[in-house]
Amino acid sequence: MSDHDNTTLHDRVTAEVPPELDVTDVQYEGPDLVIYTNTPREFAKDGDILSTLARTLRKRVTIRPAPGTQSSPSEAEAKIHEIVPDDAGIQNLDFHSTVGEVLIEAKKPGLVIGSYGQTLREITQAIGWNAEVIRTPPIESSTVENVRNFLTQERDERREFLERVGEQIHGEPTKDVDWVRVTTLGCCREVGRASFLIHTPNTKILVDCGDKPGAEGEVPYLHVPEAAPLNSIDAVVLTHAHLDHSALLPLLFKYGYDGPIYTTEPTRDLMGLLTLDYLSVASKEGRTPPYSSEQVRKAIKRTIPVKYGDVTDIAPDIKLTMHNAGHILGSAVSHFHVGNGFYNIVFSGDIHYEPTRLFNGAVNDFPRAEAMIMESTYGRRNDYQTDTDESEQRVHEIINETYEQDGTTVIPAFAVGRSQELMLVLEEAMREGDIPTMPIYLDGMIREATAIHTAYPEYLRDGLRQRILHEDENPFLADQFQQVDGGQEMREEIASDDPSIILSTSGMVTGGPIMSWLELLGPDADNTLLFVGYQAEGTLGRRIESGRTEVSLNGRGNADRLTLACRIESVSGFSGHADRAGLEEFVGEMNPRPETILCVHGDDQATDQLSSALYQKYNVRTYQPKNLETFRFP
Template identity: 85%
Template sequence: MSDDTSSTLHERVETEVPSHLDVTDVQYEGPDLVIYTETPREFADDGNILGQLARSLQKRVTIRPAPGTQSSQSEADAKIRQIVPDDAEIQSLEFYPTVGEVLIEAEKPGLVIGRRGRTMREITREVGWNPEVIRTPPMESSTVANVRSFLTQERGERRDFLTDVGEEIHREPEEEVDWVRITTLGCCREVGRASFLLHTPNTKILIDCGDKPGAEGEVPYLHVPEAAPLTSIDAVVLTHAHLDHSALIPLLFKYGYDGPIYTTEPTRDLMGLLTLDYLSVASKEGRTPPYESTQVREAIKRTIPISYGDVTDIAPDIKLTMHNAGHILGSAVSHFHIGNGFYNVVFSGDVHYEPTRLFNGAVNDFPRAEAMVMESTYGRRNDYQTDSEESEANVHEIIRETHEEGGITVIPAFAVGRSQELMLVLEEAMAEGKIPTMPVYLDGMIREATAIHTAYPEYLRDGLRERILHEDENPFLAEQFAQVDGGGEMREEIASGEPCVILSTSGMVTGGPIMSWLELLGPDSENTLLFVGYQAEGTLGRRIQSGRVEVSLGGRRGPDRLTLDCRIESVSGFSGHADREGLEKFAGEMNPRPETILCVHGDDRATDQLSSALYQKYDVRTHQPRNLETFRFP
């Protein structure tokens, strides 16, 4: 930011602030406008000033105390514990003098915040420190703890990074916005390697950067002139953490990108969990990982979290708003407002339109939306999923029958999303006697992913959030759930033991512990392999689901090839994706309905049939793009 711009901004803030309040310094940190003051207590006295400033300046505003205006840390610690009700159960207080903040971790953060932020304002008024509140996860999560610890260690460097980003976001646009282009770098007429480039005369935004399940080496077309060099990209937006959208985000940093990533807070944590596991699996399978763990840490350090519904400047000519997509924890429908009211584009990411046990249904209500890039995973004419009640009844029946045969039901499941959905189904079914009470073993990352869900209950469905936060009834802590943490010996013991249910990654049977369960349980007819999620073309899961019983274990210990004699079943209705009807309703009931829809993230038939149906039913322009096409709007 130039001195003139900084000076002008300082003057404007001073005109908006009452004369008795001091404004020491004003600067942008990422999308936020930060006001430093020697009168933080007086700012806290006026509960309306922050909202008034945000509305007037049309920016997210943070007030920070200037150095030397706070109580000592020991005095502040004692006073904060006196102000905050004991029922909040404060776990720790950490002070950061360089930014004048105190991080308060508590079991019940709502009591630290207080009604309409009253308790937080009282803290600032009494001690001069600016409080930031985080929730203690109900289940211990090493991922959440590690991310928080890492970001704490990098707080100084991160502040410098945010200052640089703020200058870029709030610079004057060089050209008038008179066009918008979208280039497809992957994910077209296929499922996987999601990646798109949104560009204006001033800005390049990369949306997602994933791999393709079951197709090693097929990566987004990042080398094409529209995207290269990667240093020319201004920002990355990540819709959700599944690897077909996030796996190659750290690769960007390997090849020179050093800008921001915008996503929700739980998506940031899940991205860290899944990409580190992605590296681990590659190494175990003898493949050369595409990047190193240092690049994962770089991605986390440069992530700027966005809450649902917050309008956020991410470039001089683009504002981003993320909304619940109903797909997995933190998944987002991303709305881009381009120019000064020039054009609006929605990227659906992956969506589930109807509410599930885990999440509220996807949001499709926007101020404006001229174009949409829309997933089509279940876009084929006959892609209708069984309703949830019937689906759950089918799962109950299969598990009961397997239990009666003395067998074990093993379910390949995505660690994020479907596993937690199934845990809720099984916990309730056992509590109500619909299936016998038996152990449910969680293998792979499922337990850790579940812990991350409980760390962010505000992103869960309303009733489930209430159970976790206010009713002290966390279904994920039911006693029948047990983690498989003893490696091969524990798996062999479980496989030779009493009837049980096993939830195991990977969900498409492309590697991970599910391969051990195939080897241990597959040859025995009393056991059941139950598919409840999407199986992409080219994956072992799809081949087994289609009737292939002779399978390769990929050079694992023991025989390279295995004949499955177990019962093989598939139950629809548990996918995190909307089915054909849900996709049509998401587009048809969208307010306002877009003029143009690009159907992506589906095979040839899915994208073609959905594209045709939306055109005929709603009279909108639709396209079934190929990779490496560019569309200009308007």
């Protein structure tokens, strides 16, 4: 940013604040406008000043004390404990003098913040430090702890990075915005390797960068001229953490990208968890991992978290707003406002339109949305999911019938999303006597992913959020849930023991601990393998669901091939994706409705049939793109 721009910005801010408030410096850090002041206590007295500044300047605004204006950390610590009620359960205070911030970790952050932020303002008034509050997860999460510690260690370098990004974002666009293009780099007429490029005369934004389940080596087309070289990309937006959207993000940093990733906070943590596991699985299966754990850390370090509903500048000519997608924790429908009112594009990501036990339904209310890139996973004519109550009833029946045969029910499940949904269903069913109380074993990353859910209750459905915040009502803490942490030996004990329920990754039977459970329990007709999630084409899960009983375990155990004798069942209704009716409703209830819709993230039939239906029903232009097509708007 030039001195002239900085002076102008400083003058604008000074003009907006009362004369008794001293502004020493103004600078951008990423999308945020940071105001340094010698009078932090005075700023804190006025509860409306921040929101007024944000509205007037149309920026996210942070106030920071200038060095030397704060109490000493020991004085500040005593004062914080004096102001904040004991019930808040403060666990840790972390002072960062370079930026004048204190990070307060508490079991009940709401009590630290106070009504309308009153307690936080009182803290700043008393000590001069800017206070940030984070929640202690009700279930200990090594991922959340590691990410927080890592970002704390990297704070100074991260600040330099944010200043660099801030200069890029808040510079003037060099060219008029009179077009915007979207190029499909994956995920068209297929499920997996989601990746799209938004291109304006000034800017390139990559949306998602995933792998394709069951198809090793099929990666997004990142080498094409639109995307290459990767350091020509200005920013990356991640809609959610599932590997078909996030797996190859760290690869970008291996090949020259060094810019920001915009996503929600829980998606950042889950992306770290899932990509590190992705490397671990590749290594165990004798494949060469496509990147290293160092690149995963780089991706985490370069992530700029975005809250639902916050309008965020991510380029000189693009603003991003993320909204709840109802799919998994932190998943987002991403709205891009291009140019100064020029054009608006929505990426649905993966959506669930109706509320579930875990999440409120996807948001489809935007001021403007001229074009939409929309998922079509269940877009076929007959892709109607069973009513949730019916689905749960069917799961109860299958578990009861298996239990009566002295058998065990094995449920392959995604670590993130379906597992937590099933945990809520099973906990309630046992509590209410609909199924017998028995151990529910969690294998793979399910327990850790559940802990991350409890760290971010504000992203969960309203009623569930309240239950998690009251320890004695937290359904995820039920005694039945037991982690499989003893490896193969423990699995063999469980398999030979009394009836139980096993939730195990991977959800599409493409590797991981589910392979052990197939080997141990699959040959016994008393046991049940129960599918509750989407099985993509090319995966072992799809082949078994389609009736294949002779399966290959890729060299595991004594025999490569195995004959399944167990009962195979599938129950729809637990998917994190909207069914055909939900997809149609999502579009039908939008106001205004998009003029153009690209149907992606579905196989050939699903994208074709949804595209036709939306055109006929709502008279909008629809397309069923192939990979490597470019669409110009308007």
